């Protein structure tokens with residue numbers, strides 16, 4: 225199942241007509257996450273000492289490591305691993321290979337992993353990492369050496385009971401296979417088999433789980449289904465637009481197409497396409513898997529980014545990067561609900577406009593938590609030397625996501641807060657109860 229289109233996201237995003245490319249300069253993602261933490265903390269009267277601890281990650285690791293390139297030249301790469309919190313279990317979170325990776329973005333993403341694990345009641349904390357480079361600009365052999373050298377440099381900073389990476393933008397099951405193999409070669413022959421759980425999102429033949437590749441998209445779909453039930457909205461015959469057609473976006477579109485939702489506009493780092501009749505999500509997914517992007521797909525008419533955001537639809541699924549929906553995009557969006565497949569796609573100014581317009585937002589911390597949930601199932605299977613069927617994995621995911629959705633929705637209604645603050649608040653209250661029991665060492 226190593227079909228994830230890591231190629232698709234790797235090149236530097238071309239400047240869009242509105243120039244909205246996430247950079248540390250014009251968007252402080254970590255500050256945004258800290259502000260939501262503040263709002264949620266107020267909503268539940270969070271113990272001040274817990275808030276203080278959670279405002280910053282526990283560890284921020286930066287490694288500059290050399291790699292010999294195919295032409296013999298030695299290049300220095302900058303890798304990050306941020307370990308936000310491990311109160312509830314090992315640090316857990318993806319590895320991003322992208323030219324725009326910054327320490328602050330990784331800190332934001334690591335904190336969000338802490339909230340997701342707590343919200344889904346997983347015995348994990350939160351972490352995130354990445355390497356600042358363009359995986360498309362290197363050969364496959366170079367990519368392997370970069371991945372292995374970074375894993376080696378991380379050394380004991382990762383481990384199946386300590387910190388467990390997974391795929392994110394620009395990485396996939398192949399990346400995880402290299403990471404696991406490198407780590408298992410570092411621990412000695414006698415322990416090789418017992419450290420499979422050092423990463424999740426592995427190929428199934430290397431100890432991955434069935435259902436992991438589609439899990440994040442599938443979790444988003446479960447949230448959309450719950451939302452539709454709540455609103456008495458008929459998904460059959462409805463329409464959707466999707467930004468980002470990689471792992472999350474493509475699986476979300478394919479699974480929703482089975483429920484009668486047609487994708488009428490898509491976009492990725494190469495541009496945007498419109499098809500009022502609806503794309504064949506399967507075919508487009510296969511096309512992206514072989515070509516690396518939607519560019520040149522024959523079934524759609526090229527449109528601008530502005531036209532994409534103005535396309536009328538029932539559902540919008542941002543599944544690319546953070547900070548994609550600002551004021552301009554929010555003003556032009558004409559949809560009923562946004563399901564945040566990506567982490568942090570809606571910036572606070574955009575969110576304010578959308579909520580005023582009455583658009584429902586199914587927030588990232590809830591909507592895309594299917595990935596870490598099935599990663600947990602993979603980790604458990606590795607520990608027990610078991611292989612669950614896809615039906616088992618799907619059924620467990622469905623139960624976990626449905627429960628989380630209901631808890632968030634009920635909390636939002638009862639406390640009169642939006643779904644994002646509700647999701648943060650529920651996660652924080654679970655972490656708080658454990659801190660209150662244990663208090664602070666010494």
Ligand code: NAD
Nearest residue numbers: 232233237393394468469470471472492493544566567595
């Ligand atoms: P991916 O690399 O498979 O796909 C990323 C997609 O975004 C590609 O289609 C790429 O072309 C597009 N993209 C990149 N830059 C863009 C730009 N400037 N404008 C428009 N499109 C652009 O990555 P993924 O794993 O699908 O991750 C997508 C998002 O989902 C990220 O925010 C990630 O953190 C989040 N997420 C992923 C998982 C997972 O399990 N993979 C889990 C939770 C959250």
